[in-house]
Amino acid sequence: MPQQSAVTVLAPLPPENRDRVLDALAHLAGPGRSALAFDRHPGLHFARLLLVEGGPSPTGAEIGPSLLYAADLDGSAEAHLRALADVSAEGLDRAFGSCTGYPERPDPDGRTAWLKAHRIPEAAFYVNTVGRGVSQVLAEEGLRRGLETYLDAHRADVAGLSPGQIHAVLRRHALADPQLRFGAVPARRPPVWWRTRERAHLVAVPLVLLPVAPLILLALPFVAVALRLHEVRDVPDRQRPDPAAVERLRAAEDRVGQNPFAAVGFLKPGPFRAVLTRVVLLAISYAVRHVLNRGDLAGVKTIHFARWVYLTPERMVFLSAYDGSLESYMNDFIDKVAWGLNAIFSNGIGYPPTVLLLWRGARQEDLFKDHLRNHQALNQVWWSAYDQLTALNTGSNAAIRTGLARRSLSDAEARAWLALL
Amino acid sequence: MARPALTAGNRRAGLAGAGTGAPPPVTDSGRRLDRADVQGLVGSGYGRLPEAVFLGLQVDDGAAGRRLLADLLPLVTSMAGDRADSALNVAVSHPGLGRLGMPQAALAGFSLEFAGGMAAPTRSAFLGDVGEQAPATWAWGGPHHPRVDLLLLLYARSAEELTAHRDSIRQRFPADGVREVVALPTTPVSPRDHLGFADGISQPAVTGLHGRSERGVALGEFLLGYPNAYGRRTGRPLLPAADDPGRVLPPAPRADAPDSVDLGRDGSYLVVRTLAVDVDAFWSHVHRWAARTGLPPEQVAAKMVGRWPDGTSLTVSRDHPLGDEPVDNDFRYHRDGDAAGLGCPIAAHVRRANPRDSLDPRPGSDASVRVNDRHRLIRRGRQYGPPPGTSDGTGPDGERGLHFLCLNANLSRQFEFVQHTWMDNPAFAGLHGSPDPIAGHHPPDGGGVFPLPADPVRHRLLDLPRFLRLRGGGYFFLPGVRALHHLASHPAHQSSVRDGKDRP
Numbered sequence: 001m002p003q004q005s006a007v008t009v010l011a012p013l014p015p016e017n018r019d020r021v022l023d024a025l026a027h028l029a030g031p032g033r034s035a036l037a038f039d040r041h042p043g044l045h046f047a048r049l050l051l052v053e054g055g056p057s058p059t060g061a062e063i064g065p066s067l068l069y070a071a072d073l074d075g076s077a078e079a080h081l082r083a084l085a086d087v088s089a090e091g092l093d094r095a096f097g098s099c100t101g102y103p104e105r106p107d108p109d110g111r112t113a114w115l116k117a118h119r120i121p122e123a124a125f126y127v128n129t130v131g132r133g134v135s136q137v138l139a140e141e142g143l144r145r146g147l148e149t150y151l152d153a154h155r156a157d158v159a160g161l162s163p164g165q166i167h168a169v170l171r172r173h174a175l176a177d178p179q180l181r182f183g184a185v186p187a188r189r190p191p192v193w194w195r196t197r198e199r200a201h202l203v204a205v206p207l208v209l210l211p212v213a214p215l216i217l218l219a220l221p222f223v224a225v226a227l228r229l230h231e232v233r234d235v236p237d238r239q240r241p242d243p244a245a246v247e248r249l250r251a252a253e254d255r256v257g258q259n260p261f262a263a264v265g266f267l268k269p270g271p272f273r274a275v276l277t278r279v280v281l282l283a284i285s286y287a288v289r290h291v292l293n294r295g296d297l298a299g300v301k302t303i304h305f306a307r308w309v310y311l312t313p314e315r316m317v318f319l320s321a322y323d324g325s326l327e328s329y330m331n332d333f334i335d336k337v338a339w340g341l342n343a344i345f346s347n348g349i350g351y352p353p354t355v356l357l358l359w360r361g362a363r364q365e366d367l368f369k370d371h372l373r374n375h376q377a378l379n380q381v382w383w384s385a386y387d388q389l390t391a392l393n394t395g396s397n398a399a400i401r402t403g404l405a406r407r408s409l410s411d412a413e414a415r416a417w418l419a420l421l
Numbered sequence: 422m423a424r425p426a427l428t429a430g431n432r433r434a435g436l437a438g439a440g441t442g443a444p445p446p447v448t449d450s451g452r453r454l455d456r457a458d459v460q461g462l463v464g465s466g467y468g469r470l471p472e473a474v475f476l477g478l479q480v481d482d483g484a485a486g487r488r489l490l491a492d493l494l495p496l497v498t499s500m501a502g503d504r505a506d507s508a509l510n511v512a513v514s515h516p517g518l519g520r521l522g523m524p525q526a527a528l529a530g531f532s533l534e535f536a537g538g539m540a541a542p543t544r545s546a547f548l549g550d551v552g553e554q555a556p557a558t559w560a561w562g563g564p565h566h567p568r569v570d571l572l573l574l575l576y577a578r579s580a581e582e583l584t585a586h587r588d589s590i591r592q593r594f595p596a597d598g599v600r601e602v603v604a605l606p607t608t609p610v611s612p613r614d615h616l617g618f619a620d621g622i623s624q625p626a627v628t629g630l631h632g633r634s635e636r637g638v639a640l641g642e643f644l645l646g647y648p649n650a651y652g653r654r655t656g657r658p659l660l661p662a663a664d665d666p667g668r669v670l671p672p673a674p675r676a677d678a679p680d681s682v683d684l685g686r687d688g689s690y691l692v693v694r695t696l697a698v699d700v701d702a703f704w705s706h707v708h709r710w711a712a713r714t715g716l717p718p719e720q721v722a723a724k725m726v727g728r729w730p731d732g733t734s735l736t737v738s739r740d741h742p743l744g745d746e747p748v749d750n751d752f753r754y755h756r757d758g759d760a761a762g763l764g765c766p767i768a769a770h771v772r773r774a775n776p777r778d779s780l781d782p783r784p785g786s787d788a789s790v791r792v793n794d795r796h797r798l799i800r801r802g803r804q805y806g807p808p809p810g811t812s813d814g815t816g817p818d819g820e821r822g823l824h825f826l827c828l829n830a831n832l833s834r835q836f837e838f839v840q841h842t843w844m845d846n847p848a849f850a851g852l853h854g855s856p857d858p859i860a861g862h863h864p865p866d867g868g869g870v871f872p873l874p875a876d877p878v879r880h881r882l883l884d885l886p887r888f889l890r891l892r893g894g895g896y897f898f899l900p901g902v903r904a905l906h907h908l909a910s911h912p913a914h915q916s917s918v919r920d921g922k923d924r925p
């Protein structure tokens with residue numbers, strides 16, 4: 001049972017090369033799709049390339065454009081970079097060839113070294129279901145299809161049986177079919193060392209914080225006042241999104257069951273917001289690692305992976321892979337987890353006004369949706385290993401396998417299990 | 422240019438005739454609904470006027486268009502005058518607003534979806550209007566057809582009266598500058614649709630729409646200018662007060678924009694989609710799967726629709742229609758024991774058009790209903806074409822279907838969301854590869870699947886064809902009555918002056 005990793009590579013490029021890179025990305029998204037060979041990386045869930053536009057920062061510094069590669073994958077990030085430098089060499093050279101310092105005569109070792117040198121850390125990384133690898137997702141979809149096909153043909157034969165007996169019939173069928181046999185065995189649990197480490201981390205963080213807890217409690221009222229003072233001075237963005245820009249984004253959306261999302265923005269200036277953002281990201285990291293790691297990001301069940309990354313100390317990017325349309329994604333945010341969105345994104349310039357970090361903010365639907373569109377970036381290249389499967393689909397497929405792997409089910413259990421098919 | 426006479430006498434004309442010869446006076450705080458400012462279609466589908474025809478007009482000359490609009494104003498039916506013997510409502514497309522002289526700044530205040538239009542490539546892709554449903558194949562409203570700038574919706578008590586009503590309106594069309602480019606006839610209102618099912622049962626209750634006692638979805642979900650489900654006023658065009666010298670339009674709330682008037686107030690977005698329905702294909706599919714599953718054909722059809730033909734919900738009565746009048750529509754799927762869809766399948770048409778308490782957060786809870794209610798539509802459709810023959814509609818006897826009309830304040834969160842994320846989404850509510858059994862875009866290779874939950878093990882209907890074919894459509898704006906007056910009187914030179922930027 002593989003653990004999931006994130007890779008983020010950020011490569012600056014000379015501004016005069018921007019259009020050349022865009023051309024290369026258009027080629028790699030279209031006729032030259034095979035050059036990146038993402039399908040030849042077995043544990044790769046999602047991968048994308050996007051051009052992060054340059055421009056002036058709020059403090060006046062000029063930021064150049066850069067090319068960003070992000071991947072969600074099974075196993076180690078380093079191994080993925082090595083494989084990429086070899087298997088995806090042609091596409092890599094084409095995409096990054098115009099970036100500053102890319103090897104003139106690239107070979108696998110040179111590329112790997114360059115990629116590693118440009119790798120940047122994720123401040124927080126959300127995985128829908130920790131441990132569920134690509135091969136498991138694909139195999140369990142095949143299992144569901146196999147069982148559905150069997151039921152389509154044999155429903156009349158089994159309809160007179162009890163639910164528990166039907167489970168037994170389906171289990172026998174799976175065991176007899178080499179393609180489905182794996183489904184009669186439960187998915188492997190994470191290794192003991194990994195579970196021990198996670199448990200240790202789960203406990204250690206509160207233990208370390210415990211001695212300073214009184215200090216934190218004492219400081220909270222002062223932090224709240226300082227926060228309010230910052231909030232009333234914040235200037236929300238009233239800009240409506242540019243229709244042409246929205247049209248460009250829309251043209252790339254909703255082609256398959258999932259969409260990649262990317263948003264880029266500057267943090268509100270000053271040390272207060274800088275520290276607050278760090279603290280919130282640490283809290284998110286802890287929560288997604290130990291609590292929100294079973295198919296549910298605080299009420300939103302459509303996100304496969306998500307990450308927050310510092311591009312510079314004052315500029316962040318948020319990336320995710322989600323099911324359905326951006327409209328439904330934004331509605332989920334507003335209706336189900338507005339407080340969570342506010343906690344992190346209200347540290348970005350132009351966010352709809354918040355009250356004490358968690359309140360209002362995204363609940364101002366029109367302002368929030370405009371803000372998101374204004375900060376959204378186009379993913380010029382995007383790849384998914386299972387682009388028609390929603391997170392709910394993969395979860396229910398896994399539950400089908402879990403039930404099938406049980407030797408027998410009571411009628412009540414079997415009835416609930418059969419409802420998954 | 423003909424301007425409506427601003428006489429007090431006309432204001433009460435709603436009771437006598439259709440009546441909005443003068444703009445209703447701007448009243449009070451703007452919190453309460455001013456029925457005289459809302460076109461009648463918002464409040465009712467004119468069920469007591471069984472005959473209807475919809476006329477699409479192209480405006481080539483803005484002045485002629487405004488003149489026609491001014492001539493039609495006395496006939497426009499408001500909610501205050503919806504007891505008349507005939508009715509006329511007027512909707513305008515985004516290009517139509519431009520033709521009538523709306524300045525660019527005002528046009529930019531409308532929603533992006535409306536501005537782009539239903540036939541825009543990104544909207545077509547999103548709504549599933551591709552392949553043989555694509556705008557290029559439509560009978561009206563597509564890229565190869567004349568623009569529909571104005572849509573006139575005419576209603577009357579009988580066929581004769583509708584003809585007279587239509588002729589009296591056509592007489593007002595100017596000889597030049599405005600052309601009728603499409604006429605969409607309808608069949609008289611019937612309790613059943615072409616598939617034989619009671620239609621239009623679930624309409625949202627809207628707070629304050631029909632009086633103070635009505636409680637339900639926020640008024641701002643359907644009418645611009647009022648707080649919506651998030652307590653905010655949906656984006657809409659606000660004009661500088663100077664652009665409204667006659668003080669026809671209501672003032673905009675100061676918080677939104679000081680010294681502005683509200684062109685959107687009391688208006689709503691009108692979605693029109695002409696959907697041809699293949700009745701024969703539907704019933705032959707039903708009979709085929711009835712034979713395979715051993716279920717009665719009526720039950721298979723009811724499972725796909727989600728209601729029995731008489732409108733009884735399958736959640737209320739699983740095994741047979743109740744024949745109640747009116748039908749019990751106060752049910753919820755989870756609360757009333759149908760979470761798994763053993764009564765009404767999760768994939769059924771009506772359950773995905775309005776899932777009630779089926780979805781997150783916490784299915785079965787009021788919170789679930791609250792989120793659901795941010796995606797409601799007021800439906801005002803009419804059937805067209807000959808009713809199918811009695812023998813399950815065999816024999817091709819001409820195209821028939823539904824002019825689907827619905828009203829909402831936010832096209833993206835309401836109509837488009839329902840169409841894309843609920844109806845046409847193969848993964849709706851955790852399903853696998855199952856778009857709406859009737860309205861969904863099933864893959865042409867016969868991959869359409871309809872899971873029919875049963876105890877202990879489900880049926881699955883396979884190889885679903887497409888029963889509906891989109892024949893035309895468009896996004897329109899159904900302005901408030903005052904906004905119609907403003908459009909009719911808006912002098913063309915004013916916008917050109919503004920474009921010249923030499924206004925103070």
